[in-house]
Amino acid sequence: MKIRVGVDIGGTFTDVALEHPGGLATCKVLTDCAEPETAILKGVALACDGAGVSANEIGQVIHGTTLVTNALIERRGARTAFITTDGFRDVIEMRAENRFEQYDLNLTLPAPLVPRQDRLVARERVAASGEVLLALSDDEIARLVAEVTAGDYRAVAIGFMHSYANPAHERRMAAALREALPDLSISLSSVVSPQMRELPRFNTVITNAYVQPRVADYLGRLVERMRADNIAAPVFMLHSGGGLISVETAMEQPVRLLESGPAGGAIFAAGYAKAHGIEKALSFDMGGTTAKICLIEGGAPKTASTFEIARTYRFKKGSGMTVSTPVVEMVEIGAGGGSIASIDAMGRIQVGPRSAGSEPGPACYQRGGTEPTVTDANLILGRLDPDGFAGGAIPLDPALSAVAIEAGLSADKDLPVGDAAFGVTEMVDENMANAARVHTVEHGRDIEHFTMIAFGGGAPLHASRLCEKLGIDRLLVPPGAGVGSAIGFLRAPFSFEATRGLFQRLRAFDTDAVNAMLGELAAEANAFVAAGHGSAPTETRLTVFMRYAGQGWEIPVLPGRTAFSPGDEARLLAAFEDTYRTLFGRVIDGLEVEITNWALNISSPVPPVARVTPPSRNAKAPVNRIRPMFDAALRREVGAREVLRDAMPIGACLDGPAVIVEDETSTIVTDAYRVTMQADGALLIARKEARR
Secondary structure (H helix, E strand, C coil), X not given: CCEEEEEEECCCEEEEEEEECCEEEEEEEECCCCCHHHHHHHHHHHHHHHHCCCHHHEEEEEEEECHHHHHXXXXXXXXXXXXXXXXXXXXXXXXXXXXXXXXXXXXXXXXXXXXXHHEEEECCEECCCCCEEECCCHHHHHHHHHHHHHHCCCEEEEECXXXXXXXXXXXXXXXXXXHHCCCCEEEEHHHHCCCXXXXXXXXXXXXXXXHHHHHHHHHHHHHHHHHHCCCCCCEEEECCCCCEEEHHHHHHCHHHHCCHHHHHHHHHHHHHHHHXXXXXXXXXXECCCXXXXXXXXXXXXXXXXXXXXCCCCCCCCCCCXXXXXXXXXXXXXXCCCCXXXXXXXXXXXXXXXXXXXXXXXXXXXXXXXXXXXXXXXXXXXXXXXXCCHHHHCCCCCHHHHHHHHHHHHHHHHCCCHHHXXXXXXXXXXXXXXXXXXXXXXXXXXXXXXXXXXXXXXXXXXHHHHHHHHHCCCEEEECCCHHHHHHHHHHHCCEEEEEEEEEEEEHHHCCHHHHHHHHHHHHHHHHHHHHHHHCCCCCEEEEEEEEEECCCCCCEEECCCCCCCCCCCHHHHHHHHHHHHHHHHCCCCCCCCEEEEEEEEEEECCCCCCCCCCCCCCCXXXXXXXXXXXXXXXCCEEEEEEEEEHHHCCCCEEEECCEEEECCCCEEEECCCEEEEECCCCCEEEEECCCCC
């Protein structure tokens, strides 16, 4: 068995999971914001010590990072120029012209990544059919090369109109820039996102260019430091769609890393949903900085072809930048253990999105933090053991938490510290519950019929209360939940999704043109997958984006084939109508059907997951001690039974209130629930009595 390591860098903690013949070794270390690779190497060394293996025995390293997302949120990318078709330089600033908060008279749209003075225009034009209407001249190219040279840019994004249909002009422009400026990072929209619709395509190529130098520098340092530490294993990155790509591909297309860490968590949860036969699961991933919620149905997380990043207005949809890249679809809010609590202008307790991160961290970390955080509130309420946090590696000081809450929340409102701490946890729980409600409603689902799967360092602390608020009866906390995303990396397949815009009306379906395009997509995707998977067998899935003529948006359709024959139009129409009817309840008669974009995904097979048989309740959980803990639903302090997770035998059952402790996290079982140890080490927490 090859020794493999999964590493997830978060805003507060870096999680490591090392898979070896003897099992799985895990650890959490504080993230080093200045040099993230330092925390990785420290964590890998600790995991190797725990597993009793040497670093030079590691055969594969899989990494996920929030570096791309953080660089966009904090606007810490490279100085970038955007070259586009004359007349279209303001597309990224005009956006879709929607008001994401229609009653805010002072609404301000988020500024584009590239300011107007850095958006350069070329006199050229390609039609939607790919026909060249105005050729890009040598003089135009020379003028633009001179402007880029004079601007002292580190990166350039090139996005011409309809380049997905004919990329010749983008390629000529890039070739001239590479010859004149060989150290310049250059991104082409016809490579990064060759799809219809200029706004998401332009945003995507700009995002890729903006973060490319920073990501390339970081990944280069990481590989170099690993080699210096005697780790010669190849490094692979988890992309936003939930698959693995080589580190070289990640350097070329860092936009695919936008949600790489959270995608690992969704894979982790999906595996346990399959193992326990859960058809409808709600994954809940809460770390030190953010919380992520994802729907998992039929053992697979929801995916999408577009994603909105860097939302600026209360995390409202429409207030960020829409990019077109394959992604595991989830809702993300600024609610983590390090989220800072404050009193707003109306005198209410607010939590996040600012976070104390790992530097200085929550006040109780004793690293200089002075502002009250969710972790401080949980410590005051007895949900955390000050001597056992992170396996005792990070001792917590309740007195510092009390000082921070008193100064930041209690003083102005004459609130007892305990009441203020309760207010913090209730606000963060309600924020997460509201996000979960909205996410499920947007997908036409009833949240009460889902089973929650909680992981991440913070989720097991809050999941029972969240289930109470959402009316969910069953909660699963898998083994290794504290480092769930890192474990998910080890379960991810090698995969790559190649996309292309090729407009087709179904009544005039061109089989030859479509098959030729699909052959090109297959060759492109296979080349990327082969870099890590070699020539082993793969699986292929085609998604076709279809709509009725006149509609503004299309829906993803799975035709069940990857090549077409004359007469397959009827099959495509039937697949489209089935999907449309499922989403909207009916089809529309008499309208033409159109295809806009195509996406071909090639991946390595995912090993089957063994089903877990529910155990009989045949043992009692050994209680370590009784400790005081505040129960939010009961609104009072209770005596919670503390149990070591490792000491719970299969079938052991325990009524709440209880705390199940382990090195990476603690699981709170509220008074309304009962916990049972499953055969695979997962904790199944179910409501004691069915609701009426």
